[in-house]
Amino acid sequence: MSTARLESVPRVGLSRLPIRFLVPAAVSAAFAALLALVWGDPIPSWWNFRIGPWIDSVENWIILHRGTHWLFRYLFDPLSRWLHNLVQWDLNLLHFLTWPGLLTLVVVVAARVSGIRAAVTAGVAVFVIGGLGVWEPAMITVALILVSVAVAIALGLPLGILSARRPAFERRTRVVLDAMQVMPAFCYLLPCVLLFDIGYPPAVVATVIFALPAAIRLTLHGLRGVPDQLVEVGTANGATARQSLWKIQLPVARPALLLGVNQTINLALGIVVIAALVGAEGLGQEVLAGLQHLDVGQAFDAGLAIVAVAIVLDRLTAGRSRRAARAFRRDRTPRRARVELVVGLAAVAVAVVAGKLWSSGVFPTSINFSVHDPVNHAVDWCRNHLRNGVPIIGGTGSISDFTVLHLLDPIRSFLTNLPWWGVVSGVTALAWATAGRRVAAVCAVALVVVAGLHATGSASGSIWVDTMDTLSQVLVAVVIAMAIALPVGIIAGRSERFFAAIRPLLDAAQVMPAFVYLVPVIGLFNVGRVPGVIASVVYALPPGIRLTALGIREVPAETIEAARSTGATNRQILTKVQLPLALRSIMLGLNQTILMVLSVVIIAGLVGGGALGVDVVYGLTKSELGLGVEAGVAIVALAVVLDRMTQGWAAGIRGVGGRAEIPRTIRASRSKILEMETA
Amino acid sequence: MNRSRRLLGFTIVLALAMTACGSSSKKGATGTTGANGAKTFSGSITLAVNPWDGSGANAAVAKVILEKQGMTVKLKDIDENAVWPALDSGTIDANLEVWPSGHAKDISTYITTKKSVIDGGLIGPTGHIGWFIPKFVADAHPEYKTWEGLKTAAAAKYFATAETGSKGQFLLGDPSYVSYDADIIKNLNLPFKVVTGGGEAALITGIDTAFKDKKPLLFYFYTPQWANAKYPLVTVKLPAVTPACTASAAGQGKDGKYACDYPTDHLLKAISAKLQSKNAAAFGFLEKMKWTDADQNTVTRYKNEDGMTIEAAAQKWVDANQSVWKAWLT
DSSP states (O other): OHHHHHHHSOOOOGGGHHHHHHHHHHHHHHHHHHHHHHHOSSOOTTSOOOHHHHHHHHHHHHHHHTTTSHHIIIIIHHHHHHHHHHHHHHHHHHHHHHHHHHHHHHHHHHHHHHOHHHHHHHHHHHHHHHHTTOHHHHHHHHHHHHHHHHHHHHHHHHHHHHHHHOHHHHHHHHHHHHHHHHSOHHHHHHHHHHHHOSSHHHHHHHHHHHHHHHHHHHHHHHHHTSOHHHHHHHHHTTOOHHHIIIIIIHHHTHHHHHHHHHHHHHHHHTTHHHHGGGTOOTHHHHHHHHHHTTOHHHHHHHHHHHHHHHHHHHHHHSOOOHHHHHHHHHTOOHHHHHHHHHHHHHHHHHHHHHHHHTGGGOOOTTOOOOOHHHHHHHHHHHHHHHSSOOTTTOOHHHHHHHHIIIIIHHHHHHHHHSOHHHHHHHHHHHHHHHHOHHHHHHHHHHHHHHHTOOOTTOTTSOHHHHHHHHHHHHHHHHHHHHHHHHHHHHHHHHOHHHHHHHHHHHHHHHHSOHHHHHHHHHHHSOSSHHHHHHHHHHHHHHHHHHHHHHHHHHSOHHHHHHHHHTTOOHHHIIIIIIHHHHHHHHHHHHHHHHHHHHHTHHHHIIIIIOHHHHHHHHHHHTTOHHHHHHHHHHHHHHHHHHHHHHHHHHHTOOSGGGGGOOOSOTTTHHHHHHHHHHO | OHHHHHHHHHHHHHHHHHHTOOOOOOOOOOEEEOTTSOEEEOSEEEEEEOSSHHHHHHHHHHHHHHHHTTOEEEEEEOOTTTHHHHHHHTSSOEEEEEOGGGOHHHIIIIIIISOOEEEEEEEEEEEEEEEEEEHHHHHHOGGGGBGGGGGSHHHHHHHOOTTTTTSEEEEEOOTTSOOOHHHHHHHTTOSEEEEEOOSHHHHHHHHHHHHHHTOOOEEEEEESOTHHHHSOEEEEBOOOOOHHHHHHHHTTTTTSOOOSOOOOEEEEEEEEHHHHHHOHHHHHHHHHOOOOHHHHHHHHHHHHHHOOOHHHHHHHHHHHOHHHHHHHHO
């Protein structure tokens, strides 16, 4: 087995080892000494970006001038009215269709786009939305999502094309797109209210900000995937740049573009709940109303409806798998296509008329799939039986205390007790030794920026300390998430059946809003940092499991056969062949897990996580925008450090994860995963 | 060809979404005072509903009465902070229950400086913020019913949790609610540490768990709040409000000197200045609307204990209290 091992495990030559660690260590030590000598500890007050005060003064100006200044009268107000009308008309259209009409339309379109099985699933999902008793709010959510996605695509497609054609433009906007994806939506939701008033418009704008980077990057990714030869053939045949784009590049990139649409919808669904905070109503309002009275059942019904909406929209845009698409094309004649179109339209028309006649299109209340009572009973049962008195482990209450005392507290005090220059240089040295000089430089800059944030009113009085506190929680959550994701992912990678069984669960966990399971989590674990950690783990598990499983599955069958023929046991195959080869993919899973955990820092703050999460919530709700934005910047900086470092690790590993490489789309990688799973 | 059809399918959906755009007709809202002095109510207004029962009760009662007079009243569920820009622009016409303690900055910005929002006077009910303990704790340890009793090391140990270590835990809920607790603890030398629950749901779940487990808990809470009816709670007596504390509170406690009980919140109505010219009758009604703690509690009790919808509960109250609200219409 030793040869297999030598080939697969990345190794650093012994002679290079000292250089690899000594140089960064020496440089970082010098850097630390410089920071310590010049700036000292604590962070000097003159090292201050004054982002907070500046934002506050902008906010004040906006408040005093909104409604009167030309910027509002001729730009933001008309834009806001236009967005409102767009959503309202969409909503009117959905109402006009009535529920039987919409059900038929969804089934017809899904059958045409993604096949019969997808159509059945989508139809059932539409029916379930009605049966959950949330038809009206669901229509508002659907209208909001459709408009937001349409706007995001309308902006993302040209920007993606521009990025593909002008690499300089792509390089310069990279940081902005990263920030848009990692900055918690909470940070810009309330500022959106100042610019676009309440209701649908700020919700649409916030959703577009959040989903636009994915639309741009997947367009770029798709265009970059077009083989050069194809473009060259076109040019050789005299195609102009425009012809080449419209006739060659875009058609070839179409699968990736559709995936971009699909992914944009998925991201847009993530903002449904907080959009309700600014009066956008819809399913998010139902979740919040349930939360207000600790009625988990009500929130869960609405959460299930959000999952159902996600399924419907997914089936409408997913398309067929490659093989099914080929078969579909083969059997299709123009005549048959025409007949299908006419029959489909007729069916929708009949359904609309039937819907109007039958109780004027209102979903019958007699059909009821609500899981309200069972969910509430289950939550009560868990709290009564799992909190205390479980043999050996003692129950979730004691697990909670153990996590605080033996994991969170030591790591937090380690990080907060280190002088700030120690943290900066330590992280830089680590990044240098493991991921290279460039990554180290980025990490150093990001952390020095955090040191320059001094907004008043933060949870512990210092943004730096809050950042270290948040970092400690993120680290613990990531360790727990990976400890679960690795074994589950390995089993899923080795057993097709198991993977098929957990896939719907993974999908649901990613779409179900975290707000739904916050109350049970706080009920089981004591208020404080632990519920936040647990909520982050639940949210971050799917990508970790997926990428681990994919890495294992991608190991070529011949390699495994070869190992088996040399007499390797199952266990040896796993530890000596599959795991080493899947390491790169697992590393990317780690990267995604970290970013997912960071994206729920705010949610964690809402259940006792404190630190940066609470800073953002406090700053924005108390109209101390400066504090909220500075805390948001700190979260982005943490994300940049952890993302670049783990991507650097993954890049340094040889393995089969090559195809799992993330096209620089933080969080958008789900599409890539989907692409690989369906391929 | 399939791919192009697939794209077409989606484009149709998108096109339906996009091309459906047009202009909406805004209903002209009017309301005039007739020649004989009797007001005529017409047009439509929008009232804010903040995420607590009292706010919903006020708005529902106003809706029932005004719709009886022939108006259309829309209710908008919205966060209590996002409501201010909406009052400023006139998208929302009034918020009938503002807790002034938590909105000093909004009041000074929108009401005093910009004058785009009008102080519509008091709605009647009063809010009380304070420190609370479960009744079973107060029964077992009557000494913890006053702040002096919390000074001891025994108290710290009794209320301690993993998060607070050797100190006692003081649980706070939504960080945007006005809170002087860290200063009160510091200035009164209490061996306690504030843990920010982060949201109202977190705080109430914490209370619920304390009652389930019969564990001690000291926390920030207030009345009126639906949970008061479900969980028997006892107020902890804090030092009476002094002029120094009133001065500190005027500056949002930023001087860090607050060391008293919370002042009573006289809940007020905030009305968009635009409503005055847009619909004078509705404006006059909202300005005059004033009821009591008991009235509001009656409506929320119909909802929470009798399982009525908030509108049905409001209707029941309106039917039974003609004499109270007739005066608001003149």
